[in-house]
Structure formats: structure tokens, C-alpha cells
Amino acid sequence: MNCYIDAGNSRIKAHLARRSQKTVEPVVIDWPTVNESDPVGALATRLEPLLVDEKGRSPKQVVLASVVEPRRRDWLGTAIAEICPQAECRWLEVPGKCCHVRVAYESPTDLGIDRFCGMIEARARHPDRPLAVINAGTAITLDVLAADSQHLGGLILPGWRAQMEALRAAAPALTPAIESLEGAGAPAEPTDASPVPEATRRLGLAADTATAIELGRHWLIAAGVNQMVSVWQERLADEGVLLVVIAGGDAERLADLIDPYLEHCLETDLVLSGVVRLARARR
Template identity: 30%
Template structure:
């Protein structure tokens, strides 16, 4: 049984999955400071014949991961003008983050209509993909944690108080938590409105990432009806690419 190791090297941690075709053999999350533990865990699993990944964490992280697999040539994804029927409308396609590209490929494997692909992690990205296969463009905004930290660093007294979700916050902690979530939900709502105006069709919201449940709590009922939560969207996109016929050319 040949296995492929998929890697999603994000800003704060590494997500991984070991797959064989459409079968997921194992998956997990590793801290960059304890990559040796990640390697030890893999020792108990089938050895991968190929390693395919997305890296937005920089060259130092890439080198640290590569050092774990000296017998392999790691394949780091680069965004392309066209791949798997998805057309990249970025002015410079290669400048699009590989995680966003993989996420859109993964989203289209689950739904072929008009999509708003939302990745809610350290940063939140909201990308518009239409049924014809065009990635129109998208936005990037600080994620939930970064929004809270920006207030803590930019003010004298606010700090990082905790708070629960509430319609009308009644403490500083609640005000900060709900303000950040409202801003993220508002960014999604704004792009959703623009995309529906552009196509005149129903738009599904594919939502993934660690802060997805928190953001969901702030979406309007109308938006929540169009929600399609999918875990590990980047890894799913990478798996779609791993299953391509290697003899096929992509532009």
C-alpha cells in the first residue's frame, strides 16, 4: 500500500495527514518546537512514498521539516495559473498563498457551485470561486487571536480579558471577544454580498480552520443556511492533487 504524507505548514503549527488514495490512515497536529515528536509518531505508521505540502511558515520551518525526511524530496505546492480546472485570477498567480490555493481545490472537490472559501486561522482569508472554475480574488484579515492581541498591544488598559459570546456584551472581555468575531463575520458577509451580486446565484460558504466554530456563532441565520463546514481543507486539497495522474500537465 503506497502512502502519501500531506503537510499543511501554517503560521503557528503543522497539520498533517497520511493517506492512501481516498483513505485517510492517520492525521494530527504538531508544534514546530516539537517536530521530533511528530517524527516519532510517524514511525509507527506506513512509510510514505511521497510527501506533498503547503508551506506559509517560511524557509526556516521548511528546512526543519525537510531535515526529518532526508530520504525524500519534499514537494512544496506553488500556486499556478490553472490547476484541476481552477483558474487563478491573481495578477501574479504565483504570489497567491499555497494554503489558499489548496483550500480552494479542496472546497471544489466537495461542491461545484459558487463558493466563498473561508479559512479561519491566524489570519482569515475569504476567497471567491465561481462555478465556472474562476478564482475571482479574495481578502485577508487578522484572525480572532490577532485582533485581540492588537487591542492588547495598542492600548494601555485592555489587555487580553476572556469573554463569552453575547448579543450585547456587558464586560470588557465580552466586548473584545464579540467585537472581533463580529468583524470577522462582517468580512464574510460583505464578500458574500459581493459574490451573490456578481453571479446572481446561490453561494455556499465553505468554512474551515480553528476559529470556525466561534465565527459561525456570529453569522446571520441567512448566511448560516449556506454554511458548509469542512475540516482540514488544505490537506483535502493537497490530497486531490496527490491523486492526479503524474503524467498530466498543469499550467
């Protein structure tokens, strides 16, 4: 059996593939915090139930797609080696072309592996039409595929949590308002995102600082995403109707902001499924 891991900035998502199981829900694991005394040990504790089954069996190969900084990548590699030292760790890199998708970057390895895996999986699920592939996580990444699967490039925006952290760092006086939004000073988890405020659906204004921050980040994301998708739809009109494919921890939150005139759909486990697809692909 093999284990496939999508190591994102917010969380780790993993899937253990056994021949006897056709579908398995992925496991979501939190990263240790920077102030934990033994981050490798904490990570190993969280990973062990996934990597070692009730009969003591563990995967022969662990395939990883990582967009995190070297320190956390090292934590992950060390934790896996401690749990199943016989397993081969295979770190995926972005090829120039695979699964019909051709990367626009001159140096393909400069493209985030999560973005590439999301694109190849979106293409497999929605063939023969232009796509805007959006992954709404710590960062909101937007990539465009032509109908012939040529990657035309992409954009990166700060996500909801990243905007809050940027404001906290750049304008410390806003910290009390930010903490009131996060709840008792604890950062909100991506899956616990509050609903889009009703005021966002109208031309509403805030009468307090916390609401001003909340509305401001929604409008910023909504305006940027809808404007760019509209431009891409117009410029690719001769290839068909552009489909906006939305995935990631804040996918539902983002989908609520998409212009209803733009065709869009939500996809689950897009990047992790793409990790499996890339790992098994014949180049």
C-alpha cells in the same frame, strides 16, 4: 507510501497515505515555541511517530504546503530529513490553473498555497456553483469562485487570535484584560475557542474591558464577513445561489456568526485534502 503536510501558522496537519488504508484521520502537530532551545529536535520528536511506523517504514515522498516564514519552513525540512533522510521533500507551489480552478492573481505564486488547496477541494466537493471559500485560522481568508471555477479574488482578515495579539502589541495597557480572556496568560488554542457570547446575538454592550474586547472582535468578524458575502451573493446571482464553504480551526466559531439567510456549510480537512488533490493532479 507518501506523507502530505499542511504547515499552517498555528499548527501542522499531516496525513500519511498507505495503499491499505482508505481513510485516515490526520495528525495535528504543534509548532515548537520560539524560545525552545532545540526547535528542530522538538519538531522531529513530534513528527517521528507519524513518519516512522512500528516496522520502521517511512514515506518515500513528503509533500508539503507551507504558508509559514522561512525559519519555520527550515525547521520542518530539517526535521523531516533527520527522521527519514531517504524521503524526497516536495514543496507545492500554486499553478495558474489546476483541478479546474483558474487563479485570478497575475502572479499565481503570490497566492497562499493554503488558499488554493482550499479552493480546489471546495470545488471538487461542490461543483458547478459559485462559492465563497473561507478558511478561519490565524488569518481568515475569503476567496470567491465563479460557477465556471474562475477565481475572482479574495480578502484576508485577522482571525480571533491575531486580533488579540495585535491589541496586545499596540495597546499594552489592555494586556491584563486580554490575559483574563486567554486564561492564566496562556494563549487559547484555536480548537479551544469559547462559544460565541449570547450578547453577540443581540445588540449588547460590555460593562468591562475584557468583555468589550471579546464582543468587539466577534462583531468585527461577523460584520465584515456577512457584508462581503452578501455583496458577492448579489453580484453572482445570475450564476446561482452562492454557497459559503467554511473550514479551518475556527470554522465552527465563524459559522455561528454567518447570517442564517446565507447558505453555508462546514467542511473538515479542506486544505489538507486539497494538498493531496494538488499533489496527485495531472496538469
